[in-house]
Amino acid sequence: MTAKRVRARRGDGALLRDDLLRVAEELLIATGSEEGVTVRAVAQSAGVTAPSVYRHFADKEALVEAVCLRVWTELTERMCATAEDSTDPFDRLSRAARVYLGFALEHPVQYRTLITRRATGPEAAAAISECLQHFVDTVSACVDAGFLRGDPLVLTASLWSAVHGCASLLIAQPRSHWPADTEAVIDQTVRMAVFGSALSSRLAVTPAAEELAAGLDELTGRWP
Structure with missing residues (x-):
């Protein structure tokens, strides 16, 4: 079970947001799809409540987009x-x-x-x-x-x-x-x-194959 996160102090909101994004990206990698990145899963993995996630991201779409x-x-x-x-x-x-x-x-x-x-x-x-x-x-x-x-x-x-x-x-x-x-x-x-x-x-225009090959051979011959 994920340990409950200590309530953030004033001014720590940016740190929590970064943590949530890190957790969301880890879930994305682990599950292989954005379907596995839910607000509930991110909250649980980060040790916070879902409302804490919603304070930073309006919904799952906003969370994935931020990632x-x-x-x-x-x-x-x-x-x-x-x-x-x-x-x-x-x-x-x-x-x-x-x-x-x-x-x-x-x-x-x-x-x-x-x-x-x-x-x-x-x-x-x-x-x-x-x-x-x-x-x-x-x-x-x-x-x-x-x-x-x-x-x-x-x-x-x-x-x-x-x-x-x-x-x-x-x-x-x-x-x-x-x-x-x-x-x-x-x-x-x-x-x-x-x-x-x-x-x-x-x-x-696209030249014929033989003509193109001859031209390319002549060109590349300059850089042996």
């Missing part, structure tokens, strides 16, 4: 941090994609919850927008540098689709279906998404 807000914020912070020491926009884009994939694999349940649910509150919606804006800004820098061509929003959506697809499959499908070296899969996906975007954004 998602924390996760989106952490992902954004990681992507920004990894780009701080690089001035090359292409390098920053590749780093952001790898951080995104790594984060998803580290936090599979949280990632699945983030992607499959629609944000209803303004704070969570703003956190999602901030995370995606980091991608858009990095892609825009690549366009400005001449590495990519086209609408940054369209390019970002395509790149996001590629890394999300890789993350979702690695999370959902048994590892027996994948090579033992997962990092090699991630590296190949990022290279295909980023370099592929650079190539496709320059092609007005």
Whole structure:
């Protein structure tokens, strides 16, 4: 049985809120679904009463959304941090994609919850927008540098689709279906998404296979 929590002192409300969010995220991970995150379960695990939870969160939806807000914020912070020491926009884009994939694999349940649910509150919606804006800004820098061509929003959506697809499959499908070296899969996906975007954004039409192969051989011959 969970021990009853000592009544919070004045000014300790923020600490209790953090505890509730931590417990809610632990329940999310343990149960594998937001269905397992109920106000009653969170209160019991935190050693408080349900009314104590309701003082901070209007309902279960608000509680789960607050958990998602924390996760989106952490992902954004990681992507920004990894780009701080690089001035090359292409390098920053590749780093952001790898951080995104790594984060998803580290936090599979949280990632699945983030992607499959629609944000209803303004704070969570703003956190999602901030995370995606980091991608858009990095892609825009690549366009400005001449590495990519086209609408940054369209390019970002395509790149996001590629890394999300890789993350979702690695999370959902048994590892027996994948090579033992997962990092090699991630590296190949990022290279295909980023370099592929650079190539496709320059092609007005899709060339025939033989013509494309010859052109690529000539191009890659410059970097043995």
